[in-house]
Amino acid sequence: MSTQQNQVAGFSIPGFSNPIFDSTDVFRKVLSAMSRPGEIQTIKAPSAHPESLNPTSSAILLALADMETEVWLAPEMDSIEARNYLKFHTGCKVVEDPKDSKFAVVNTDTGIDVYNKLKVGSAEYPDRSATVIMMVDDISNDHDITLKGPGIKVSNTLKVEHVAQEFWYWFEENTRLFPCGVDVIFASAEQIAAVPRTIKVEHASCM
């Protein structure tokens, strides 16, 4: 049968069932997560997604990426299937170097050298910076780190499973670059939470 040969990996994965309302909904959730750092948002994921990307990170990319968006996939997330899926539904460019990316899709194992390469924007254009989408196992509001800053009344607690201590050290450095810097979205299978560059992070263990 020619059917299997005709089928190219990733091109046969459906996107949003209702592209307009679903992407608006995801956009709203990302906006809420960014403006209320640490608050957990639940995302209605698309019916199918590439194996190497989790449902929420797929949904975020479907909603936010377009032909002017460079996306970098960490080696664990990178696959022909994921590339074709993104190419087909969003038309975005998948770049080979994290320094060229507007979105970097990583997981908790990704090394700090990657984060150090990301675009932080310039004083004139701090918006020309990268956003990290980190695929994680679980997000909760348990007390692991304390977040303070704009969008939080007093303080917020957040626990993201398996995030390395080095990551938070890097993030602290990152916040010192303000107004430049990188924003981070944590994406578990169904939920997202964000820590933008404006946020001060304190560790429960350090206090």
Added chain:
Amino acid sequence: MTDTLEKNTDGTVDVATRQHWISVLSRSSSNELCAYWEDLSPGLTYSMLRQPETGLVMVRARAGGKGQRFNLGEASVTRCSVSMETGEVGHGYVTGRNKRHAEMAAAFDALLQNENWTARLLENVIAPIDERLQKSKNERQAKVASTKVDFFTMVRGEDE
């Protein structure tokens, strides 16, 4: 039709053949495609990969077919992608905003790629539509040709 159907070495349909049927499908009418689809054996289902969506494309042209390229204007185009249960992925691009037409064009493109269907559909669907399109094109050309005016410069006889 089966004899003339060119195949690539890996058994997939030749690009030019597919281009031809996609071209015919996009110029067909929505109603005729729906009618042909209903005539097929029932139970043929496909799932939506990309819901029908309408956008604009810039149509570019060259003056006289060989001059400088210029933007003629924008045309609305509706596209859709579907996949059959057997795995074939079909794409439909049609001018205008008829979503049903784009969906049907995509479904036929997918089904045409299935080797059990290719020859049958080319003969019973694509060929008749192509013939009809060709006929109406010829009729129109004949109508237009009858109004042709030959412009020429009158010889004024001054040069002699």
